[in-house]
Every structure is written in structure tokens, then in C-alpha cells.
Amino acid sequence: MAEPVHRTGRPAGADPGADPVRTLCTLFAEVLGRAEVDAGHSFTGLGGDSIQAIQVVSRARTAGLVVSTRDVLRAESVSALAATARAQDRAGGGTGPIVPPRRLGPLAPTPIMGWLAELGGPVDTYNQSLVLRTPPGFGAAAAERTVQALLDTHEMLRLRLPDGIGARGTEPLVPPAGSVTAAELLEHADARGTGDADLPALTRERMRAARRLLSPREGHMLRAVLLDRGAGQQGRLALVVHHLVVDGVSWRILQDDLKTCAAALAEGREPVLEPAHTPFAHWADLLRAEATSGRRTAEADRWAAALREAPQALAGVRAAGGLDPxxxxxxxxxTLGPDVTGPLLTTAPGLVNGTVNDVLLTALALAVLGRRGADGEDTGDAEGAVLVDVEGHGREDVADGTDLSRTVGWFTTVFPVRLALGRPDLDEARAGGPAVGAALRLVKEELRAVPDKGIGFGLLRHLNSRTGPDLAARGIPQIGFNYLGRFPMGGDAPWDAAPGHAFALDDADEGLPMAHAVEVNAAAHEGPDGLTLSATWTWAGNAFPASWVHGLAQEWFTMLRAVVTHAARPDAGGLTPSDVSLTQVSQADLDTFESQLGALL
Incomplete structure (x- = not known):
């Protein structure tokens, strides 16, 4: 068997130079798109988020270092992270369970699979896709060997559902490597003579045809299209993958693996990839057991309280089903430009020692309140609540010995969060005044109070027969929110994302009902001109008129700009109760203390 190759061409597991600080500085710079990173920098201080932290963990393991996602996010500097890192034990596979984890066989359905099945519509071709630049001369043989390496390494790409999605009968099955061949899933299109201007349209046409060939029943969860423009020009490799087996983090793993395969082929070796430390089948087994554990069932009342009726728009729940496709x-x-997006995703979260989600959801909650005011709504709601179904990446540390940094699959969690802002001064908020900071601190604390980033809700809702029926009967939040993280765009090197194609957005089957009345999918794109934030709003026509949603979308961007304005104020920021170890300290106590300390200084 050929030796696994690091994406830079070095054999996997090679000594990273006995200098973990230098190795981690290099990985931080690569993931965050920076020219260099100093050993004194922290990951979150540089604007890194949890999805990018997973990328660091994956690349560090390939370079011979073991760190956890939690370590990356919490370390105060690269030096501090390096002090906790340890060398990868290649013989033992690193840390983890002594018994080899299960990779093949029947797959226990996960919460997100149950969520999809409950939508009650066609999902056989529900997919995400990615289009990448290929090196000049990258032909059919190289593409077939590369796609085969992906299929043989990542078990979920071979998943088979004999009875379809959501049907009662045979469980989903993960067959062995070699059972699905790249030759039957790859189309080689001769695109010689096709100019850059015409290539995106041709690519989309071929991808639409490939999408129709997805078949979970047959185990065809992936289709690939190579648009080959010969030895003189870059081509395109389009991957169309059923959403059941891929998510935003998975695409980052696959993109790195494609680079690894290309490096191996360039050196005349067969591409062989490092398998995931924790396979998806093993993770699914852990989730099934976790769903009935005491620590999860103790959360049931919390989730039930969040899912309560409310008369205000986007403050309560609606019954499952009944929404237009x-x-x-x-x-x-x-799209927000770099002048706003840059400080929004880097400076603003640091105001309250928070995350990008804290900032985006604060602005969303303020926007909903502002939209209600624009409609003249006055229901006497002193709580000022907005109920949001939040999507998370789902790769949480809920079991010892797991490492999901190289596991491809659909891990997404969906959980309700009730954001209660009271009655903020919305004009002050739009101007970037103190009302923004107060709202940001409230939202941050509400999100910090969510156990294990919400993974328990799906477990109790879909995998626990005792708690599931009650939670299901309480309905679904009217609005859903998903921040997909950062994606590099605009590069012109081989294996960079190709221009003219959306990145990792869901492509639903025609006739699939919407899960929420309004849904927001946001992503940051790193291009040559800086960071931009793109937000795609979709809504059910029988739930809200287009004018109402358009107004909400514009108000959200107004509030996001206000956050940036507020971040530039000298009095912006401050501690929140979750930042201190003292118990029974309120936000008012902290505000008073900081005010008194400022006066003394």
C-alpha cells in the first residue's frame, strides 16, 4: 500500500520539526488566510471560529500534532496551545478508544436524519456541491483515481439507504471500501475550447444532470463531473454530494484531501488518504446511547420552555408542515462589503469575548424587533423575545476519545434559542449606541447557557422515545438561522473554489416543504478585496409576504452596520457573567464595577 501523503507532499505523520509553535503558527496562517501569525496571537483574537478550529485540528494531526478543537478556541496564544499539544502516536492512532471504532455496517439514524425525514417531501437529490479549479492536464484517469480515494477513505460517501430516506425498514448501510467505484459516478466532459466566460454555464448544466443521478437507494451519494480543458488550461472538478453525507466542515476536509491526492499523483504515487479517527458510524452509535443519558434527559424541561407560543412575529412556534416548498x-x-464585514467578524466578537454567532444573532434579534415596530406592532411584550432555530456544526466534545476533525458526514445540529432583549431603544441601536452593547451581552449569555452548543435538543427530540413526542408536539420556531463560516474565494490556484458557483448551500428537491417560515443562510467569503458576508433569505410564500422579508433582511444589515459602529466606540465591550468565576454575579454588578473602575482610572 502506498504511504499516506501530507498535503504539502510530506508523508503523513512525519516529525513536524520538534517545533510545535512554528507548526501551529503556519497552520493558523493557512486556515485564517494570513501571511504569518505570531506565537503570541490567539486563534479567536485573529477572528477564527469553531469551524476553522476543526480545520486546524485536522491539519495538525496530519502534521503529527494532536490538539482538540476546544484547546484551539480557548488557548490564549499559539505558544499556550503548543504547550498542550502532544505528538501523534501513529501506531496507536493517537488518543481514543482502545477498541477499534466501528466503520461499516448498519448506521443508526442521527437526529439530523430524523429532521430531514420529518419534512415529508422528496429528498432523493437533496444536495450540496463544490466546484474546484483543476491543474492543466488533469484528465480522466487522474480524476478517477482521486475520486476513488475519497470514496474509499470516507465511508459515508458510500452510504446506501435500501428503503429510501425516512422509511421504516432496513437501516442505512455503510458498505466496505471498493463497493462503490468512481468510474460509475464520474463524468468526463471534453471542455477544450470553452472560454472562461462560458465555463460556469457549462458546469452548471452538467451539474444539473449529475444531480438527477443521485440515488440513496443505490448508494450513489456522490456524482463528479470533470470539465477537461486539456494541457494548456485549468479545468473544473464539480462534486455533487447528497446532503445526508456532507456538510460545511466536510467540504473543507474534502478540499484538503483533493490537494493531497493531486500532490501524490504529481509525484507518481497512488493517492492514499488518512482515515478519520472517529468514523461516522461509531459517532452515530455514541449519539444513540447519549440520547437516553441522565445529563441529556435533564435538559428536556429547558427545551420545552424555549418552545412556547407567542403572538409576535418570529417570537413563537408553528406546527410542523403546512409550509410552501x-x-x-x-x-x-x-452582501455586505469588506469595510463592514472585516470588523464585524473580527473586532466585534472580541468586545464581549464572544463569537461570530453572538454578533450575527444579536443583530438578527434587533432586526426582528425593528421590523415589528415598522409594522406598528405593539403587543405589550415586555420580554422582547425572538425565537430562532440555530444550526451548529454538531462536532461537539460529548464523548471521550473522539476526534471528528477528519470525519465526513452530516453532523449539523438544530436547536431553539429564545433571545429576550426586553424593550431596547431601537433608534439608539441603529445608531450604534449603548443599546447594541447591552443586546450583545444578553445574547452572548443566552447562547453560553445552551448546554454543549445545543446537541442535546436533537437527541431528545429524535432519538429519545420518552422525550421526543412532547418536544415534537410543541412545534418549530418560525425562523431558522445558519452561519456556515468562512470560505476562501477568488483564488486562481489549482483546487481553489471556482468562480461563479455558490459554496455549500443546500439544493433542495422540487416540492420539499420548508422547515421554517423564514430561513437565513449566511457565509463569509475571503476574496482578494477582503472579507464579505453573503446572506441568502428564503421564505414560505404562504407564511410571509416578500415585502416583509425584504424589509427584515435590510434591517438586519442595518443592525450589523450598527454593531460595527458600536465596536469603534471607546466605551464598547465589557465582561459578562460567564467570563468570571464568581457565582451570583449579574450583568448589572459587572457594569457597575467597570464603571467605578473606569472612574478611578
Missing amino acids: ESPDNTLTL
Whole structure:
């Protein structure tokens, strides 16, 4: 068997130079798109998020170092992280369970699979896709060997559902490597003579045809299209993958693996990839057991309380089903430029020692309140609540010995969060005044109070027969929110994302009902001109008129700009109760203390 190759061409597991600080500085710079990173920098201080932290963990393991996602996010500096890192034990596979984890056989359905099945519509071709630049001369043989390496390494790409999605009968099955061949899933299209201007349209045409060939029943969860422009020009490799087996983090893993395969082929070796430390089948077994554990069942009342009725728009729940399918006519995409996005995703979260989600959800909650005010709504709601179904990446540290940094699959969690802002001064908020900071601190604390980033809700809702029926009967939040993280765009090197194609957005089957009345999918794109934030709004036509959602979308961007304005104020920021170890300290106590300390200084 050929030796696994690091993405830079070095054999996997090679000594990273006995200098973990230098190795981690290099990995931070690569993941965060920076020219260099100093040993005194922290990951979150540089604007890194949890999804990017997973990338660091994966690349560090390939370079011979073992760190955890939690360590990356919490370490105060690269030096501090390096002090906790340890060398990868290649013989033992690093830390983890002594018994080899299960990779093949029947797959226990996960919460997100149950969520999809409950939508009650066609999902056989529900997919995400990625289009990458290929090196000049990258032909059919190289593409077939590369796709085969992906199929043989990542078990979920071979998943088979004999009875379809959501049907009662045979469980999903993960067959062995070699049972699915790249030759039957790869189309080689001769695109010689196709110019850059015409290539995106040709690529989309071929991808639409590939999408129709997805078949979970047959185990065809992936289709690949190579647009080959010969030895003189870059081509394109389009991957169309059923959403059941891929998510935003998975795409980052696959993109790195494609680079690894290309490096191996360039050196005349067969591409062989390092398998995931924790396979998806093993993770699914852990989730099934976790769903009935005492620590999870203790959360049931918390989730039930969040899912309560409310008369205000986007403050309560609606019954499952009954929504129109997703439609291009009910879709709006808006983009914030680098002047706002840069400080929004880097400086603003640091104001309260928070995350990007804290900032985006604060602005969303303020926007909903502002939209209600624009409609003249006055229900006497002193709570000022907004109920949001939040999506998370789902790769949480809920079991010892797991490492999901190289596991491809659909891990997404969906959980309700009730954001209660009271009655903020919305005009002051739009101007970037203190009302923004107060709202940001409230939202941060609410999100910090969510156990294990919400993974328990799906477990109790879909995998626990005792708690599931009650939670299901309480309904679904009217609005869903998903921040996909950062994606590098605009590069022109081989294996960079190709221009003219959306990145990791869901492509639903025609006729699939929407899960929420309004849904927001946001992603940051790193291009040559800096960071931009793209937000795609979709809504059910029988739930809200287009004008209402358009107004909400514009108000959200207004509030995001206000956050940036607020971040520039000298009095912005401050501690929140979750930042201190003292118990029974309120936000008012901290505000008073900081005010008194400032006066003394």
C-alpha cells in the first residue's frame, strides 16, 4: 500500500520539526488566510471560529500534532496551545478508544436524519456541491483515481439507504471500501475550447444532470463531473454530494484531501488518504446511547420552555408542515462589503469575548424587533423575545476519545434559542449606541447557557422515545438561522473554489416543504478585496409576504452596520457573567464595577 501523503507532499505523520509553535503558527496562517501569525496571537483574537478550529485540528494531526478543537478556541496564544499539544502516536492512532471504532455496517439514524425525514417531501437529490479549479492536464484517469480515494477513505460517501430516506425498514448501510467505484459516478466532459466566460454555464448544466443521478437507494451519494480543458488550461472538478453525507466542515476536509491526492499523483504515487479517527458510524452509535443519558434527559424541561407560543412575529412556534416548498421566487441574497464585514467578524466578537454567532444573532434579534415596530406592532411584550432555530456544526466534545476533525458526514445540529432583549431603544441601536452593547451581552449569555452548543435538543427530540413526542408536539420556531463560516474565494490556484458557483448551500428537491417560515443562510467569503458576508433569505410564500422579508433582511444589515459602529466606540465591550468565576454575579454588578473602575482610572 502506498504511504499516506501530507498535503504539502510530506508523508503523513512525519516529525513536524520538534517545533510545535512554528507548526501551529503556519497552520493558523493557512486556515485564517494570513501571511504569518505570531506565537503570541490567539486563534479567536485573529477572528477564527469553531469551524476553522476543526480545520486546524485536522491539519495538525496530519502534521503529527494532536490538539482538540476546544484547546484551539480557548488557548490564549499559539505558544499556550503548543504547550498542550502532544505528538501523534501513529501506531496507536493517537488518543481514543482502545477498541477499534466501528466503520461499516448498519448506521443508526442521527437526529439530523430524523429532521430531514420529518419534512415529508422528496429528498432523493437533496444536495450540496463544490466546484474546484483543476491543474492543466488533469484528465480522466487522474480524476478517477482521486475520486476513488475519497470514496474509499470516507465511508459515508458510500452510504446506501435500501428503503429510501425516512422509511421504516432496513437501516442505512455503510458498505466496505471498493463497493462503490468512481468510474460509475464520474463524468468526463471534453471542455477544450470553452472560454472562461462560458465555463460556469457549462458546469452548471452538467451539474444539473449529475444531480438527477443521485440515488440513496443505490448508494450513489456522490456524482463528479470533470470539465477537461486539456494541457494548456485549468479545468473544473464539480462534486455533487447528497446532503445526508456532507456538510460545511466536510467540504473543507474534502478540499484538503483533493490537494493531497493531486500532490501524490504529481509525484507518481497512488493517492492514499488518512482515515478519520472517529468514523461516522461509531459517532452515530455514541449519539444513540447519549440520547437516553441522565445529563441529556435533564435538559428536556429547558427545551420545552424555549418552545412556547407567542403572538409576535418570529417570537413563537408553528406546527410542523403546512409550509410552501422552497422557491427561487422567494429567495433574496444580499452582501455586505469588506469595510463592514472585516470588523464585524473580527473586532466585534472580541468586545464581549464572544463569537461570530453572538454578533450575527444579536443583530438578527434587533432586526426582528425593528421590523415589528415598522409594522406598528405593539403587543405589550415586555420580554422582547425572538425565537430562532440555530444550526451548529454538531462536532461537539460529548464523548471521550473522539476526534471528528477528519470525519465526513452530516453532523449539523438544530436547536431553539429564545433571545429576550426586553424593550431596547431601537433608534439608539441603529445608531450604534449603548443599546447594541447591552443586546450583545444578553445574547452572548443566552447562547453560553445552551448546554454543549445545543446537541442535546436533537437527541431528545429524535432519538429519545420518552422525550421526543412532547418536544415534537410543541412545534418549530418560525425562523431558522445558519452561519456556515468562512470560505476562501477568488483564488486562481489549482483546487481553489471556482468562480461563479455558490459554496455549500443546500439544493433542495422540487416540492420539499420548508422547515421554517423564514430561513437565513449566511457565509463569509475571503476574496482578494477582503472579507464579505453573503446572506441568502428564503421564505414560505404562504407564511410571509416578500415585502416583509425584504424589509427584515435590510434591517438586519442595518443592525450589523450598527454593531460595527458600536465596536469603534471607546466605551464598547465589557465582561459578562460567564467570563468570571464568581457565582451570583449579574450583568448589572459587572457594569457597575467597570464603571467605578473606569472612574478611578
